[in-house]
Amino acid sequence: MNAATLFGLCGAALVGIGLYGLITNPEPLRKILAFNLLGSGVFLLFGMIARRAAAAGLGGDPVPQAMVITAIVVAFAATAMAIALVQRLADETGRASISSDSSDAVDGEGKS
Amino acid sequence: MSIASVFDIALVALILAIGASTILVRTAFAAVVMFAVYGLLLSIAWVRLHAVDVALTEAAIGGGMTGLLLLGAVARSRSDDVDRVRVGYPVRLAAGGLCALVVAGLAIVVLHPPAAVPTLAPVVMENLPPSGLGNPVAGVLFVFRALDTLLEKVVVLLALLGVWSLAPDRAWGGTPGLQVYAKPDPPLIFLAQLLPPVGIVFGIYMCWVGAKDPGGAFQGGTVLAAMWLLVIVAGLQKAPAISRLWLRGLLIAGPMLFLAIGLAGWVFADAFLAYPEGYAKPLIVAVEATLTLSIAVALAMLAAGPPERAQQQ
Numbered sequence: 001m002n003a004a005t006l007f008g009l010c011g012a013a014l015v016g017i018g019l020y021g022l023i024t025n026p027e028p029l030r031k032i033l034a035f036n037l038l039g040s041g042v043f044l045l046f047g048m049i050a051r052r053a054a055a056a057g058l059g060g061d062p063v064p065q066a067m068v069i070t071a072i073v074v075a076f077a078a079t080a081m082a083i084a085l086v087q088r089l090a091d092e093t094g095r096a097s098i099s100s101d102s103s104d105a106v107d108g109e110g111k112s
Numbered sequence: 113m114s115i116a117s118v119f120d121i122a123l124v125a126l127i128l129a130i131g132a133s134t135i136l137v138r139t140a141f142a143a144v145v146m147f148a149v150y151g152l153l154l155s156i157a158w159v160r161l162h163a164v165d166v167a168l169t170e171a172a173i174g175g176g177m178t179g180l181l182l183l184g185a186v187a188r189s190r191s192d193d194v195d196r197v198r199v200g201y202p203v204r205l206a207a208g209g210l211c212a213l214v215v216a217g218l219a220i221v222v223l224h225p226p227a228a229v230p231t232l233a234p235v236v237m238e239n240l241p242p243s244g245l246g247n248p249v250a251g252v253l254f255v256f257r258a259l260d261t262l263l264e265k266v267v268v269l270l271a272l273l274g275v276w277s278l279a280p281d282r283a284w285g286g287t288p289g290l291q292v293y294a295k296p297d298p299p300l301i302f303l304a305q306l307l308p309p310v311g312i313v314f315g316i317y318m319c320w321v322g323a324k325d326p327g328g329a330f331q332g333g334t335v336l337a338a339m340w341l342l343v344i345v346a347g348l349q350k351a352p353a354i355s356r357l358w359l360r361g362l363l364i365a366g367p368m369l370f371l372a373i374g375l376a377g378w379v380f381a382d383a384f385l386a387y388p389e390g391y392a393k394p395l396i397v398a399v400e401a402t403l404t405l406s407i408a409v410a411l412a413m414l415a416a417g418p419p420e421r422a423q424q425q
Contacts, residue, residue, distance in 0.1 A: 009219055021135035029182070034134075048222065054233065056237040065165060074264055083185045088278045
């Protein structure tokens with residue numbers, strides 16, 4: 001197995017880990033974190049594609065690499081926007097969770 | 113097994129462990145710290161994939177700036193004393209199973225590459241010399257896919273508009289509340305006096321070498337933004353009110369120049385965002401220099417968040 005495939009598999013696993021966190025964690029901030037993890041997994045898959053397409057004396061295809069650079073900046077902008085939304089939500093409602101049964105949020109362990 | 117592959121396997125194991133811990137740790141603060149570490153590890157992975165430009169961006173923006181942003185959010189939220197709400201065991205099991213399916217699907221794609229891997233690298237290298245650039249990634253960003261780069265700047269500005277418009281009415285046009293990060297203490301103030309001269313030179317250098325070697329406007333701008341934030345957090349300088357004209361001017365200067373040169377391309381080079389022959393390199397450097405400033409201001413303001421205090425006149 002070469003390095004590109006290894007990091008490709010790493011990216012695939014990160015997508016799964018991020019997706020799991022996104023689904024199971026009711027705290028919005030943690031959801032944003034998980035989404036960033038998912039995104040970086042997708043970026044790594046792009047890195048694998050770029051590395052496999054190495055040609056013309058380059059270590060990788062520059063087109064997917066440039067796309068990932070753009071994607072990282074856009075992901076940052078989206079994260080900043082999401083965090084601002086979450087904070088405004090917390091300021092308005094006083095709740096730090098978007099779980100459906102809000103009464104359980106204070107008690108700790110929710111029912112589901 | 114060579115040393116390089118042992119290193120790669122150890123790196124992947126570490127990335128996966130740290131990545132999983134950002135999901136599994138109990139407090140949001142620990143998760144954010146883990147995420148910053150994760151960003152730095154990931155940038156090493158990008159170096160191993162021979163993508164140094166991406167590695168610099170990931171370390172600066174993916175790890176550093178996003179980490180800073182999330183730390184600020186954790187400091188502002190008052191949820192630390194509330195025990196984390198957990199979803200039930202069956203839901204977690206089902207989610208875990210379905211996520212494993214997604215991973216398996218992706219892994220099958222990874223393990224079965226097409227017989228002939230499509231690549232644009234030869235085309236890029238063939239058409240790079242007329243632009244005068246030496247870095248193929250910068251060539252893609254500013255020559256071949258310049259429209260993507262221009263629109264990305266617009267996206268960053270739109271996100272900033274979105275963040276600003278979430279400010280409460282009384283704080284509109286005021287200053288962002290950066291004081292949540294730290295109470296200025298002597299070591300922080302010392303650091304904020306020591307680092308910026310070095311950081312500013314380094315940021316400008318990164319922008320300048322971006323034409324030839326790994327680096328560029330994004331990475332240089334992020335370093336400049338980090339220096340500015342450091343000075344503000346240490347209390348050496350006040351955060352600017354978002355209604356300041358110079359601030360707004362700097363924000364749009366880069367994208368406006370890029371757009372103007374793009375429109376001029378219709379007159380002088382027959383296409384939107386095409387550069388006249390022989391003038392490509394100076395025009396790109398001018399765009400990159402202005403963009404670096406705009407990106408620095410935009411990223412710093414995005415990380416600073418919506419205004420919280422009304423402007424004091």
